[in-house]
Each structure stands twice: as C-alpha cells, then as structure tokens.
Amino acid sequence: MLTRRAAGKLIAGAAASTTLAGAGFRSALAANKVIKIGITLPLTGADAEGANRIKYGALLAIKQANDSNAVKGYTLVPVILNNATTTAGQYDPAQAATNARKLVADPEVMTAIGPEMSGDGKAMSAIYSEANIATITPASTNPDITNPKYASEYRPAHDHAAVYFRTVATDAYQGPYMANYYSDVLKVKTVYLLDDSGAYGVGLADAFEGQAKAKGMKVLGRDRLNPTEADYTVSLTKIKGLNPDGLYYGGVMGAGAKLVKQAYGILPTAMVKGGGDGLLAPEMLTAVGFPAAEGWYCTIAAPHLTQNPKVQPFVKLYESTYHTQPDDYAVTAYDAGLVITAALASLVNAGKPITRANVREAIQTSKTPTLQGVVSFDQNGDIVNKIISVFQVVKNTDYPLTDIIHQFKYIGTAPTS
Amino acid sequence: MSPTTLFVQQLINGLSLGGMYALLALGFTLIYGILELINFAHFSVFLVGSFIGMWTLEAFGLSGQNVIMTGLPLIGVLLAAFVVSMFSCGVLGVVIERYSLRPLRNVTGPMAMITTIGVSYILFNIILLGAGADTKNFPNPLPELRFHILGAVLDVRVLLIWVVSGSLMLGLWFFVQRSRLGKAMRATAQDPDAARMMGVDVDRVILIAFFAGSALAGAAGLIFGLYYNFTSYIIGYTAGLRAFTAAVLGGIGNVPGAMLGGLIIGLIESLGGQYVAVKWTDVIIFSILVLVLVFRPTGLLGTLAPQKS
Numbered sequence: 226m227l228t229r230r231a232a233g234k235l236i237a238g239a240a241a242s243t244t245l246a247g248a249g250f251r252s253a254l255a256a257n258k259v260i261k262i263g264i265t266l267p268l269t270g271a272d273a274e275g276a277n278r279i280k281y282g283a284l285l286a287i288k289q290a291n292d293s294n295a296v297k298g299y300t301l302v303p304v305i306l307n308n309a310t311t312t313a314g315q316y317d318p319a320q321a322a323t324n325a326r327k328l329v330a331d332p333e334v335m336t337a338i339g340p341e342m343s344g345d346g347k348a349m350s351a352i353y354s355e356a357n358i359a360t361i362t363p364a365s366t367n368p369d370i371t372n373p374k375y376a377s378e379y380r381p382a383h384d385h386a387a388v389y390f391r392t393v394a395t396d397a398y399q400g401p402y403m404a405n406y407y408s409d410v411l412k413v414k415t416v417y418l419l420d421d422s423g424a425y426g427v428g429l430a431d432a433f434e435g436q437a438k439a440k441g442m443k444v445l446g447r448d449r450l451n452p453t454e455a456d457y458t459v460s461l462t463k464i465k466g467l468n469p470d471g472l473y474y475g476g477v478m479g480a481g482a483k484l485v486k487q488a489y490g491i492l493p494t495a496m497v498k499g500g501g502d503g504l505l506a507p508e509m510l511t512a513v514g515f516p517a518a519e520g521w522y523c524t525i526a527a528p529h530l531t532q533n534p535k536v537q538p539f540v541k542l543y544e545s546t547y548h549t550q551p552d553d554y555a556v557t558a559y560d561a562g563l564v565i566t567a568a569l570a571s572l573v574n575a576g577k578p579i580t581r582a583n584v585r586e587a588i589q590t591s592k593t594p595t596l597q598g599v600v601s602f603d604q605n606g607d608i609v610n611k612i613i614s615v616f617q618v619v620k621n622t623d624y625p626l627t628d629i630i631h632q633f634k635y636i637g638t639a640p641t642s
Numbered sequence: 643m644s645p646t647t648l649f650v651q652q653l654i655n656g657l658s659l660g661g662m663y664a665l666l667a668l669g670f671t672l673i674y675g676i677l678e679l680i681n682f683a684h685f686s687v688f689l690v691g692s693f694i695g696m697w698t699l700e701a702f703g704l705s706g707q708n709v710i711m712t713g714l715p716l717i718g719v720l721l722a723a724f725v726v727s728m729f730s731c732g733v734l735g736v737v738i739e740r741y742s743l744r745p746l747r748n749v750t751g752p753m754a755m756i757t758t759i760g761v762s763y764i765l766f767n768i769i770l771l772g773a774g775a776d777t778k779n780f781p782n783p784l785p786e787l788r789f790h791i792l793g794a795v796l797d798v799r800v801l802l803i804w805v806v807s808g809s810l811m812l813g814l815w816f817f818v819q820r821s822r823l824g825k826a827m828r829a830t831a832q833d834p835d836a837a838r839m840m841g842v843d844v845d846r847v848i849l850i851a852f853f854a855g856s857a858l859a860g861a862a863g864l865i866f867g868l869y870y871n872f873t874s875y876i877i878g879y880t881a882g883l884r885a886f887t888a889a890v891l892g893g894i895g896n897v898p899g900a901m902l903g904g905l906i907i908g909l910i911e912s913l914g915g916q917y918v919a920v921k922w923t924d925v926i927i928f929s930i931l932v933l934v935l936v937f938r939p940t941g942l943l944g945t946l947a948p949q950k951s
Contacts, residue, residue: 449921459915482777512777
C-alpha cells in the first residue's frame with residue numbers, strides 16, 4: 226500500500242510537471258537523441274476499444290517521461306503498430322509477427338509495450354528473443370509464453386533470457402487463487418467442476434482443482450462441456466442432484482454463455498457459481514443478460530485499480546488527456562511505461578550505453594514503483610507480485626445493463642494462499 | 643434430490659431434446675424417402691430458421707427475457723413467429739431443391755449429396771458473416787411458469803416443445819397417410835417412374851417434400867431458441883448430426899421411425915449424461931447407432947425399399 230501512495234505522488238508530480246514543463250524543455254528536447262518504443266496492439270476491429278485504452282495508458286507514461294525529461298538527453302518516441310487485420314476482423318498473430326520484425330529492423334527501437342493478446346504474444350516472443358528486445362505486456366495472460374518449459378520455443382536466443390515481461394499475472398494463478406477465495410471467503414466445502422474442452426478452460430479448471438483439494442474442499446465431480454453442443458441441462462441437472470456448495474467453470478464464453486443461461490432456473494440461487502476471466506466478457510451481459518448472469522463470480526489476472534482512490538489522479542489525467550475512461554489494462558500499460566522509463570533512466574544515470582541488451586537487462590533487474598505497487602520480474606519475465614481480482618455480476622440499474630464496467634462489481638483480491 | 647426425482651427430471655430433459663431431434667429428423671427422412679438423398683443443407687435450414695424466428699420476435703419489440711407476455715398476445719406473437727419462420731424455411735427448402743438439386747436429378751453418384759454440403763456451408767457462412775459470431779440472446783416472451791412432478795421441475799417451455807412438436811408430427815403423419823398429396827408422395831417414394839406413369843407430378847411432390855421438411859426445420863429452429871434462450875451460428879451442426887443419426891436409427895425414409903429415433907437419441911443423451919458422463923454422450927449415441935445397424939441394417943422401423951434399383 227505504501228508503494229501505491231508513492232505512486233500517487235509520482236503521478237501528482239508528473240502531472241504538475243506537465244503543466245510546468247511547457248516551453249522551457251522544448252529547446253532542450255530538440256537536441257535530444259531518440260529512443261523508439263514499439264507499441265503493438267490490435268487497434269482496429271473487434272478488439273479496438275480495449276486496445277486503444279491500453280495505447281493511451283502507454284502513451285501517457287511516455288508523454289510524462291518526455292515532459293519531465295526523465296531519461297536525460299533522450300526523447301522517447303512511440304512507434305505504434307496495428308496487430309489487427311481486416312481479414313481477421315480482430316487481432317491477427319500473423320500481423321503481430323510482421324510487426325515484431327518491423328520493430329526489430331529499426332535500429333532505434335530499444336524496447337516495446339504489448340501485445341494485448343496471448344495469441345499475438347506467442348507469434349512475437351521468439352522474434353523479440355532473437356533481437357534481444359524486451360517487450361512488456363499489460364494484458365496477455367497465457368502462462369505458456371513465460372513458462373520455462375517452453376523456453377526453447379518462445380525465447381530461443383541469448384541463453385533463453387526473458388524478453389516477454391508482464392505487468393499482469395497469468396492464468397496459472399486465476400484458478401488456484403479463486404479456489405482460495407471459494408474456500409476462505411465463500412466457505413465452499415464441496416465443489417463441482419466444469420470445463421469447455423479448450424486449452425485455456427481445461428488448464429484453468431485443473432489449476433483450480435489442484436488447489437481446491439489442497440485446501441480440503443471436496444470435489445464432487447468434474448465434467449467436460451462440448452462448446453458446439455447446445456444443451457447443458459443434462460449436466461446441470463446432474464449437478465443439481467449432487468448439490469455442491471459451489472460450481473467452478475473453466476472456459477470462455479462459447480460454452481460459458483449457454484452454461485450461465487441454462488444454469489438459471491436449474492441450479493439454486495444460493496449455490497456459488499464462478500469462473501475465470503473468460504466470463505468477464507461483454508457476452509455475459511449481451512448474450513446472457515439478467516436475470517441469468519446475476520451472482521456469477523469471475524476474475525482477472527490483474528489488480529483492479531481504476532476505482533482505487535489512490536489511482537484517481539491518474540484516472541483524471543487520463544480522462545482529460547484522451548477523453549475516454551481508462552480500464553485496468555490501461556493502468557497496467559501505464560505501469561509498463563513507468564517500468565521502461567525507469568529502466569532507461571537507470572542506464573543513463575549509470576552512464577551505460579542504450580542498447581537493446583542493456584535495456585532488457587535493466588528491465589529484468591528493475592524494481593519500479595507503479596500504480597499497482599512495486600513491479601519486479603522473475604527470471605521468466607513474470608511479475609513477482611501476482612494479484613487476482615474477483616468480480617461478481619450484480620445488477621446496477623444506474624447504468625446500462627450491458628455496461629461491462631459497472632455491471633461487474635469489484636469484490637476484492639483473491640487470497641494468495 | 644432423490645434418485646427418482648433426478649430420473650424424472652432427466653426423462654423430461656431427454657424428451658425435450660428428443661422432440662427437437664424428431665422434428666429435424668423428419669426433414670431428413672422425408673427427403674431421403676423420396677429422393678434417396680441425404681440432404682445436409684437441412685442442418686443450415688434449421689440454423690436459418692432459428693435466426694428468422696429471432697428476428698420475427700424482435701420485430702414485435704421483444705428483446706432478451708425482458709418482455710414477458712401472457713394470454714392472447716403471447717399466442718399471437720408465437721403463432722406469427724412460427725408461421726414466418728416455417729414459411730420462410732419452407733421457401734428456402736424449395737429454392738435449394740429447384741436451383742441446386744433439380745439440375746442434378748439424373749446425375750448418379752454422390753454429386754447431389756456433395757451439393758447439399760456446399761449449400762449448407764453457404765447458408766452457414768451467410769449467417770456467420772451477416773449476424774456475427776457472438777451468441778445471440780433469443781427473445782423469449784414466455785412467462786416463468788413451472789410445474790412439479792415427483793419433485794422434478796416441468797417448465798412451461800418444455801410443454802411448448804412437446805405440444806408443438808407433437809402436433810406437427812401428428813399433422814405430418816396424417817398428411818402423408820391420408821391426403822391425396824401424401825398418397826402421391828408415398829407412391830413417388832416407392833417408384834417414381836410408375837408414379838409418373840399414373841399421372842403423379844413428381845417434381846411437384848419433391849418440391850412439397852422439401853417445403854414440408856424445411857418448414858419443420860424452421861419450427862425446430864424457433865423451438866430451439868425459445869427453449870434455450872439463445873441462438874448462434876454454430877447450432878446447426880451438432881443438432882443436425884444428432885437428428886440425422888436419429889433418422890438412421892429409426893430407419894431412414896420412415897416417418898414414425900424418425901420420431902422414435904429422435905426420442906431415443908434424446909433419452910440416451912440425458913440418461914447417459916446422468917448415469918455415465920456428459921463427455922461420453924457422443925460415444926454412447928454412436929455406439930448404439932453402430933450396434934443397431936449391425937443387427938438391423940434398415941434401422942428400428944425401416945424396411946428394405948422394395949423396388950429401388
């Protein structure tokens with residue numbers, strides 16, 4: 226918490242310097258050398274809204290670094306590349322790989338922020354590794370990319386040094402931490418597990434199951450839903466017959482929308498029902514809607530900060546600069562920008578040359594105060610202080626019923642053990 | 643829940659599934675009976691039916707489960723939705739027959755069947771690209787009304803499925819068995835050349851079979867939406883395949899066989915899911931299909947087609 230307060234001051238200071246900077250720094254900046262920072266996001270198509278929020282978070286950090294001359298003698302220049310294509314209609318890993326190569330080819334690019342999507346990350350990580358460029362993702366949570374087991378695939382070069390850093394936790398923590406939450410906070414003693422047959426869903430449910438057993442919860446059963454199947458009433462009736470205290474679903478909205486929809490009316494309201502970040506999606510409100518969605522829990526692999534009082538100076542500055550609301554991944558993107566700024570500043574202050582390898586090393590060893598607290602990384606690039614935030618769908622009639630920010634109520638962070 | 647309650651509840655679930663499968667299976671069986679053609683476009687006609695049903699209900703100002711109706715307005719809206727989606731699907735079936743299948747009528751081999759797969763993909767992709775890949779919230783004006791039988795819950799939507807699919811099947815049965823056109827259909831199924839010599843307009847009979855089968859798929863699509871409160875571009879494949887299996891199980895070409903097959907598949911799905919595991923559903927269904935076909939190659943109620951060359 227101390228660190229958040231420090232971060233608050235940092236913001237306030239930076240905001241003040243933004244107004245003070247003005248003409249005084251302009252002439253100095255003109256003589257500065259340039260450090261380019263890649264920003265790779267799916268800026269058009271289905272993912273555009275979230276991607277632009279992330280972009281603004283990163284840009285705000287870079288703007289503040291320039292305004293306050295945080296990296297002395299250098300101007301930070303963002304290089305924004307779109308990872309989405311019209312053929313995909315959304316993020317496109319092939320385009321992401323092309324963008325990574327573009328950044329690698331530009332000798333002034335020292336580091337990057339992004340991508341948003343794990344699919345893009347899988348396509349980009351090895352390319353960055355060859356060039357020894359570090360990227361910091363503010364949003365992608367697939368654990369494989371940073372898992373040492375797959376090091377030869379995602380970071381083949383330079384002794385498997387980490388190049389894919391995260392300012393968010395991974396899916397590997399959503400399941401176990403939520404099991405803690407079920408056990409410790411919701412007092413669930415017996416649980417039934419479902420997954421949607423996909424890699425993400427099965428992994429999430431496996432991780433939940435392991436920790437649930439460790440916590441002494443009784444797993445009454447586990448079944449697998451076929452996402453192309455329409456009818457889940459059979460599964461749900463079976464679960465109703467077993468009458469567990471809680472139900473945990475690992476999966477995305479494909480099967481999830483049908484599950485949540487059909488669970489309403491079959492499972493008792495008192496039963497605890499939840500899943501991972503697959504359920505924290507617009508479809509939960511558009512395709513499922515109320516009353517069926519009411520009461521379901523879900524998580525994200527990041528801290529929830531946009532409603533945190535200490536982060537309000539950031540929120541206000543963000544809104545006044547970009548005329549839109551930040552979401553939590555805008556905050557983690559801003560944090561990524563702070564980490565990069567601090568790493569570059571430390572190199573300059575130590576008199577070391579700005580090279581890709583040095584920047585990577587500086588990020589690897591950094592301990593940066595950010596909005597979410599002190600951010601540091603392990604040898605794989607994963608954030609050390611992992612936070613899983615718990616949300617619950619609670620109808621809020623003050624806002625539109627499809628408003629994803631207000632219909633998912635923030636409950637708190639999930640216990641880490 | 644006691645074991646009895648659970649059993650009754652899964653029985654109810656299974657009969658609802660079975661009703662839907664049976665309606666779809668009838669479309670396969672009608673067309674196969676007359677043309678000896680497996681019409682894979684039927685999968686997508688069902689899909690289109692559920693979207694047309696959704697758009698019709700939305701045209702009445704319904705969205706999601708927010709608007710609940712009762713009495714005459716409810717019956718009126720439902721009736722309109724059924725008429726619109728059944729008629730549109732019927733016309734769609736006729737168009738498919740007239741423009742993609744009739745030109746291939748005298749071509750032997752699997753050409754016609756491959757064409758139906760192609761048509762199925764065209765329709766599927768039109769829906770996917772036109773309406774998007776996200777799951778749609780199907781408007782449902784039915785009140786939340788529940789009855790209890792031995793502790794099991796019987797939802798009013800389940801009753802709707804039973805009543806609608808039951809009466810449509812009964813209607814079709816009478817149509818095929820009692821009407822002049824039905825007689826012409828049966829004659830064409832038995833021997834198209836002889837039927838033509840006796841003055842039956844075979845082309846018209848085939849069109850009517852497509853219209854009726856596709857209209858039933860349209861009704862099934864709407865029922866699907868009302869029962870599950872959702873629709874999506876993906877629903878055609880799994881339901882269609884199960885229904886096709888039901889038609890084969892009952893004896894393809896045989897109308898009561900399709901109904902029986904549908905009910906059996908629905909019950910296997912629910913009771914298998916309860917007493918084995920849901921993930922094994924497909925394995926159980928298709929194992930039973932294989933077993934039945936090994937011992938009764940014509941299906942449960944099917945007989946060998948007498949004079950087909």
